[in-house]
Amino acid sequence: MNLKQLSELLGLSQTTISRALNGYPEVNAQTRLRVLKAAQETGYRPNRAARRLATGKAGSIGLIMPIASEQSADIHFAEFQRGLADECLAHEFHFVIMPSQPDEEEQAIRGLVSSGSVDAYYLAYMRPRDSRIAMAKSLPTPFIVHGRSLGLAEDYPYVDVDNERAFREATELLLDLGHRRFALINGPADLDFAIRRQIGVEKALAARGLRLSPSAISNTLMTDASGYRQMETILRGEVRPTAVLCASTVLALGAVRAINQAGLVLGRDISLIAHDDDLMLLKPENFIVPLTTTGSSLRDAGRRIAERLITAVADPDADMPIAELWTAELVVRASTGPAPRTP
Structure with a gap:
């Protein structure tokens, strides 16, 4: 036919x-x-x-994928891409990934747009005052940001999770349980989501007259091996925290292993809250001690970003919100309990 x-x-x-x-x-x-x-x-x-x-349409949306030798495979990226791919498949759109060196992203975006191979694209791995946003606004091709950029006016289209609020509420829960010694195992220090999560923790502590010691903050790749190493270091410190916040369940997987090897009981000797991106292969409720989490679906975010880009291509005059800030759900499970009386 x-x-x-x-x-x-x-x-x-x-x-x-x-x-x-x-x-x-x-x-x-x-x-x-x-x-x-x-x-x-x-x-x-x-x-x-x-x-x-x-x-005059390519029927494709795109992404510039920065590739660096020190990077490892990212389960979070795969989960997001699955949601994006589901929506593209439903609308018979292609998805184009163009790899680039991390310091050549803007040039790669300009090349992708000028090639005519995509009708729209999205930006990811946002950093404070990210120069890619101004560049994207100067180009005629529709775009959307996954995340936000601290220090810039939020006058660009984006879908993001309220990371600051999520970690502020998680910290408040631990404070209400009597915890006073905290540690944060966070994502890379230059990424917007990690900065906002640290701000959330610090604001909750400051409201109770406490502060997060610089030695209790670690920024690392979001892998279980990194979580294990950082948790080991934290436990060897002079003052052991009774409460730990992890930027992902992947980091928490390694952190829990270190806690167990130290002979500590999760939820009794030390409490832990992780951010859960609703990963299909790593469910917080399936840990031996189910994890308390702040939850938001990366797959849903990918699906929503694809939906907005495809709509922008098919109907440029459609009434769409410029900003979408999602609220993470705080789910309390057995990994959090009252602060122990002794370290």
Whole structure:
């Protein structure tokens, strides 16, 4: 089945069918449903090269992927990409990843946009005063930010989790349980989400007349091996904390291993709260001692970002919020308990 045959079958012009399949708003809902139903029943798949010639659209959204030798595989990125891919598949969009050196991202974005191979793209791994945002605003191609950038006016489209609030509320829970000695195992120090999480912890402590010692803060890659190493170091310190916050369940996996090897009981001798990105392969409730978490789905974030980009391509005048700030859910489980009376 080709476009001409589908046109004859439905008694519609080839242009109308193409526009219906690509979600153009000028095609009414009844016609769009009729075309989609016929395409599904006949097995019609549009020729992407022909569709691009007809519509001027590539049918693709993109990402610049910074690659550095010291980086390891990231389960969080994979989870986000799964949600993005689900939405792209539902709308027959392609997803284009262009690798680049970390210091060449802006040049790579300009190259991706000028190539015409994507209709829209998103920015990730945000940093304070991130110069990529100003550059993206200067280009004609739609974009959205996964996260935010401290120090810049929030006048750009984004989807983010309220990381500061999540870790402030987690710290307040531990304070209410009587904890006074804290440690934070955080993500890389130059990334916006990690900075905001530390701010949340520090604000909650400051409200109770406490502070987070610089020696109790560690910034690291989000892997279980890193979590293990950082927790080992913390436990060897002069003053052992009774409460630890981890930036991910992956870090917590290693941290819990170090706690167990030290002969400590999670939830009794030391309490731990982790941020849970709702990873399919690592559920906090399945730990031997189920983890208390601040939860937000990376897969849902990926799906939402793809939905907004595809809408921006198909209907540039659609009424969409510029900013979406999601609230993480605090779920209390057995890894948190009252502060022990002795260290």
